[in-house]
Amino acid sequence: MIGYICKYAPVEIFEAMGVEMHRIEPEVSNFNQADMRMHPNVCSFAKGVLEEVLAGDYEGVILTTCCDSIRRLYDVLKAQLPDRFIYMLDTPRITKDAGICLYESRIRKMIGEYEEFSGRHLDEEKFFALLKARKAEQEKRENAQGKEGSGLSVGIAGARANQNIRRILEERGVKVAFDLTCTGLDRKLLVEEDQVITGYVRGLLSQFPCMRMEEAAGRDQLIAEYADSADGIIYHTVQFCDNYAYEYAWLKGMLKRPMLLLETDYTRQSYGQILTRIEAFLESLGKGRKKGKISTGGKETMYVMGIDSGSTSTNAVIMDTNREIKAFAVVRTGAKSGQSAEKVLEMVLEQAKLKREDLARIVSTGYGRVSIPFADENVTEISCHGKGAHYFNPRVRTILDIGGQDSKAIHLNEKGEVTDFVMNDKCAAGTGRFLEMIARSLEIGIDELGPAALKSTEEIEITSMCSVFAESEVISLIAQNKEKTDIANGVCRSIANKSYSLMKRVGLEPEYMMTGGVAKNPGVVRAVEEKIGGRLYICPEPEIVGAAGAAIYALEGME
Amino acid sequence: MFLVDKYINYVNQEVKKEPEKGWNWMVRGFQANKLKTRLLPNSGISKGYQKLESMMMSLVADSLGHEGSYVWGNIFAPEEIFQCFDRRTLSIECLSCYFSGYHLEDYFIDCAQNAGLAPTLCSYHKTFVGAVESGALKAPSYAVTTSLSCDGNLNTFRYLEKKIGAPFTFLDVPYDCDPESVDYLAKQLREMTGQLEKVFGRPFDEERLRRIIAIENETRRELLRFYELEKEHEYPGEIISQLYLMMGTHLLMGTEEFRDLVKFMVEDIQTYPRFTGKRILWVHLLPFYQETLRAYFNGSRKYQVIASDIVLDYAEELDESDPFRALAVKTIRNIYNGSYAGKAEALGAFAQAMEADAVIHFCHWGCKQASGGSILLKEKMKELGIPMLILDGDGIDRRNSHDGQIKTRLEAFLEILDEEDGNAVGAAVSAKKEEA
Ligand code: SF4
Ligand code: SF4
Ligand code: SF4
Numbered sequence: 001m002i003g004y005i006c007k008y009a010p011v012e013i014f015e016a017m018g019v020e021m022h023r024i025e026p027e028v029s030n031f032n033q034a035d036m037r038m039h040p041n042v043c044s045f046a047k048g049v050l051e052e053v054l055a056g057d058y059e060g061v062i063l064t065t066c067c068d069s070i071r072r073l074y075d076v077l078k079a080q081l082p083d084r085f086i087y088m089l090d091t092p093r094i095t096k097d098a099g100i101c102l103y104e105s106r107i108r109k110m111i112g113e114y115e116e117f118s119g120r121h122l123d124e125e126k127f128f129a130l131l132k133a134r135k136a137e138q139e140k141r142e143n144a145q146g147k148e149g150s151g152l153s154v155g156i157a158g159a160r161a162n163q164n165i166r167r168i169l170e171e172r173g174v175k176v177a178f179d180l181t182c183t184g185l186d187r188k189l190l191v192e193e194d195q196v197i198t199g200y201v202r203g204l205l206s207q208f209p210c211m212r213m214e215e216a217a218g219r220d221q222l223i224a225e226y227a228d229s230a231d232g233i234i235y236h237t238v239q240f241c242d243n244y245a246y247e248y249a250w251l252k253g254m255l256k257r258p259m260l261l262l263e264t265d266y267t268r269q270s271y272g273q274i275l276t277r278i279e280a281f282l283e284s285l286g287k288g289r290k291k292g293k294i295s296t297g298g299k300e301t302m303y304v305m306g307i308d309s310g311s312t313s314t315n316a317v318i319m320d321t322n323r324e325i326k327a328f329a330v331v332r333t334g335a336k337s338g339q340s341a342e343k344v345l346e347m348v349l350e351q352a353k354l355k356r357e358d359l360a361r362i363v364s365t366g367y368g369r370v371s372i373p374f375a376d377e378n379v380t381e382i383s384c385h386g387k388g389a390h391y392f393n394p395r396v397r398t399i400l401d402i403g404g405q406d407s408k409a410i411h412l413n414e415k416g417e418v419t420d421f422v423m424n425d426k427c428a429a430g431t432g433r434f435l436e437m438i439a440r441s442l443e444i445g446i447d448e449l450g451p452a453a454l455k456s457t458e459e460i461e462i463t464s465m466c467s468v469f470a471e472s473e474v475i476s477l478i479a480q481n482k483e484k485t486d487i488a489n490g491v492c493r494s495i496a497n498k499s500y501s502l503m504k505r506v507g508l509e510p511e512y513m514m515t516g517g518v519a520k521n522p523g524v525v526r527a528v529e530e531k532i533g534g535r536l537y538i539c540p541e542p543e544i545v546g547a548a549g550a551a552i553y554a555l556e557g558m559e
Numbered sequence: 560m561f562l563v564d565k566y567i568n569y570v571n572q573e574v575k576k577e578p579e580k581g582w583n584w585m586v587r588g589f590q591a592n593k594l595k596t597r598l599l600p601n602s603g604i605s606k607g608y609q610k611l612e613s614m615m616m617s618l619v620a621d622s623l624g625h626e627g628s629y630v631w632g633n634i635f636a637p638e639e640i641f642q643c644f645d646r647r648t649l650s651i652e653c654l655s656c657y658f659s660g661y662h663l664e665d666y667f668i669d670c671a672q673n674a675g676l677a678p679t680l681c682s683y684h685k686t687f688v689g690a691v692e693s694g695a696l697k698a699p700s701y702a703v704t705t706s707l708s709c710d711g712n713l714n715t716f717r718y719l720e721k722k723i724g725a726p727f728t729f730l731d732v733p734y735d736c737d738p739e740s741v742d743y744l745a746k747q748l749r750e751m752t753g754q755l756e757k758v759f760g761r762p763f764d765e766e767r768l769r770r771i772i773a774i775e776n777e778t779r780r781e782l783l784r785f786y787e788l789e790k791e792h793e794y795p796g797e798i799i800s801q802l803y804l805m806m807g808t809h810l811l812m813g814t815e816e817f818r819d820l821v822k823f824m825v826e827d828i829q830t831y832p833r834f835t836g837k838r839i840l841w842v843h844l845l846p847f848y849q850e851t852l853r854a855y856f857n858g859s860r861k862y863q864v865i866a867s868d869i870v871l872d873y874a875e876e877l878d879e880s881d882p883f884r885a886l887a888v889k890t891i892r893n894i895y896n897g898s899y900a901g902k903a904e905a906l907g908a909f910a911q912a913m914e915a916d917a918v919i920h921f922c923h924w925g926c927k928q929a930s931g932g933s934i935l936l937k938e939k940m941k942e943l944g945i946p947m948l949i950l951d952g953d954g955i956d957r958r959n960s961h962d963g964q965i966k967t968r969l970e971a972f973l974e975i976l977d978e979e980d981g982n983a984v985g986a987a988v989s990a991k992k993e994e995a
Contacts, residue, residue: 065734
């Protein structure tokens with residue numbers, strides 16, 4: 001078996017030689033080998049391929065000169081596996097005749113080297129027959145493809161798409177309108193009897209150009225045309241791949257359809273993050289929601305509950321049909337989010353003087369939303385925060401939510417619908433966890449940090465963007481005998497900088513609201529207000545905004 | 560000094576408020592600095608490096624001061640061809656460094672990231688794109704880039720073409736080096752020249768290109784002589800001197816002024832005493848602002864950065880009789896092109912030829928091509944018995960460099976080097992104190 005990764009790889013040639021070809025789609029739990037043998041900052045896909053190939057049983061791997069990360073992947077694989085057929089196929093970026101001619105000769109050279117390596121032989125007639133058969137299959141498939149279905153359709157563009165994206169969409173009955181990533185399109189087979197290989201190579205190079213191709217200059221127009229056939233677009237990038245972000249930056253200003261920027265890293269653990277973003281995106285596109293059962297427990301007034309299972313706190317809100325909050329509760333999330341959910345349920349019922357049967361419908365949200373057994377439905381925290389914010393203050397257009405483990409910015413339209421959002425849940429900087437780390441270093445309580453910052457007299461800049469570095473920067477500031485108040489304020493400002501760039505990415509339209517536990521920290525609030533040059537609306541219990549939103553979803557689910 | 564800081568601060572604020580005006584102040588500042596480097600050269604370093612600094616300051620100040628006198632390029636662009644049209648090539652990597660003279664890199668980088676560019680992208684590219692996004696930097700009449708040595712090139716230039724209409728030529732540098740590849744690139748160079756005739760409205764003079772290449776060959780020979788002499792003599796510089804030298808060998812190669820400077824350096828170094836300290840071969844970029852590195856290397860007579868791969872990335876003679884193929888060969892055979900095994904081999908041979916005591920590889924944040932190969936290089940150096948240190952940081956954005964980490968690693972490494980000599984441990988630390 002030979003592995004490959006690129007749509008420009010001449011897969012069919014190897015198949016005609018009787019080789020089993022396998023497209024490498026890594027899903028790994030760590031990058032131990034890659035971090036040791038390459039560098040942590042290399043593209044996660046390339047790192048994943050390294051892990052996969054070192055662990056797997058490949059006869060060889062065909063790589064193309066795709067990008068810097070793949071070039072280094074080749075170097076490391078070659079050094080690690082000198083006896084295998086690790087081949088770097090130089091793929092021209094120019095797809096005009098000069099490129100085709102060069103690519104053909106490169107491919108012929110590769111065939112020669114593989115023949116020598118394996119003792120196999122390429123029979124051009126066999127190859128021609130295989131191409132013809134493939135082409136026929138392809139045409140049949142295209143004809144069989146059904147016409148427009150009903151329901152939502154989403155297109156995928158950007159860097160090679162993690163297969164989970166497609167799966168998540170399909171599982172939710174969403175049609176994938178197009179997939180323009182490295183791996184998505186059906187390859188273009190040109191079958192020319194008199195010049196089999198030349199024709200084949202021309203076909204390879206005339207596929208939808210990826211970003212490394214000179215021709216990619218016209219991609220934006222093509223994508224715009226495709227975009228018309230979908231309700232929304234998921235623009236996918238890979239962690240530490242910078243090539244596609246350029247296109248995203250450009251498309252963002254030109255496409256009319258809603259677009260979700262989704263970054264993945266080819267680890268198993270990232271599935272939850274991918275899921276939340278895609279679900280929130282589908283919710284914002286208005287995917288039809290199922291209506292639920294109604295059980296008023298025989299009482300006149302009907303109650304619903306929203307429960308927000310976050311990483312640091314689990315919050316619940318009970319609401320009546322008039323959208324009045326009847327009761328709420330907040331508990332710290334323990335090691336098992338299910339237990340905290342039970343606990344908060346008990347507390348909030350007690351507060352409201354109600355019983356479990358009085359709740360007609362329960363909607364869960366937050367990262368633990370799927371593990372709450374008593375919920376009737378789950379909605380992402382993005383949509384719930386949007387709903388909740390609009391409930392507390394309908395003039396709000398930009399929400400900044402800073403929780404314990406993540407932070408996010410959400411843009412709402414005047415109807416309170418989510419039109420854009422960005423999330424940071426991958427790094428601690430800019431989150432509540434970071435504040436806790438710093439408070440510990442400063443030896444003050446987390447609740448004292450904000451008030452301390454307000455007393456600051458000297459401006460201190462915390463420059464490091466990574467929380468680990470920032471923490472040691474703080475430690476050296478302490479060693480320099482800087483005032484705790486000034487350091488605390490420096491930290492608040494560093495969080496404000498991070499928050500500002502999140503908010504900026506969704507448009508920074510006033511009015512602004514801040515939610516989540518960190519909204520109770522006056523130091524951060526002041527720093528963010530200074531940075532955005534505007535006031536932040538903060539409701540009395542900023543931690544329950546998501547749960548309140550979930551409760552409204554529950555009400556809407558019954559209307 | 561106070562006045563300079565004030566000016567820098569003023570320009571910094573002005574660019575953020577009114578980018579267009581701010582830009583004019585930036586250019587004026589470069590021009591003032593050019594005078595300063597002439598009248599009041601940096602006294603801690605050797606004459607040649609002083610002149611070099613001043614020459615590069617002039618290149619930037621004079622070019623930016625005359626719109627239309629320059630094109631944007633990347634560091635591997637064939638500037639020789641542009642010389643034939645009397646245009647200077649200003650590489651975006653270098654311009655970004657100059658912008659950071661006004662401490663604007665973080666602001667520009669944030670502008671680029673807010674526009675949607677990846678935070679993990681190389682900071683040279685982010686700074687440059689950010690300068691455009693901020694409204695400070697305007698499009699030149701033309702630009703040129705190569706696929707060497709990183710992905711950012713095509714992407715950045717394409718993005719800027721769309722954004723502000725900066726037309727450019729893209730040169731696809733093949734990975735392999737065979738005659739077909741040379742033809743492929745030579746043909747692109749020829750086509751570009753035809754295009755430039757139209758853009759600049761004047762004919763191309765191939766004879767002139769030959770003369771430029773002849774001077775280039777001469778310069779390279781002189782540079783190799785300089786390296787030879789560096790084995791004997793000390794020649795104090797700063798870490799930024801290597802960057803200036805890189806600008807010379809990439810943006811002014813083939814000019815008489817740069818050749819004469821290298822010749823001067825060859826003469827000048829012979830007046831310096833014998834060098835007995837540690838000779839470091841530096842691989843990849845040098846974070847010129849970084850406190851610890853400055854403290855250890857700038858003006859040091861104990862640890863000297865004797866050469867860097869970014870200065871001499873191609874060491875052969877060019878064939879003047881066939882200038883386009885010669886330039887194509889130069890680009891394809893560049894050590895930044897092709898497999899890393901080839902590069903490691905070349906750097907190993909270079910380190911041995913230079914009698915380097917140690918190698919330091921700097922992994923610049925966002926540079927996949929360099930970072931991704933660092934371990935392979937370390938293995939190669941281990942084979943050759945040359946100690947090598949890998950440092951992580953950022954060549955321009957201070958926020959991605961962590962001084963504490965760099966300091967610990969560097970000091971430990973220098974201690975090991977000194978110990979090899981039988982010197983007492985801690986010599987490194989005391990050396991630092993002497994210089995401080
Ligand atoms: S980006 Fe292009 S060259 Fe790279 S793997 Fe995808 S299709 Fe191949
Ligand atoms: S995701 Fe980006 S960096 Fe990674 S292999 Fe593809 S093009 Fe290269
Ligand atoms: S540092 Fe690396 S990524 Fe940045 S411009 Fe240089 S080669 Fe490219």
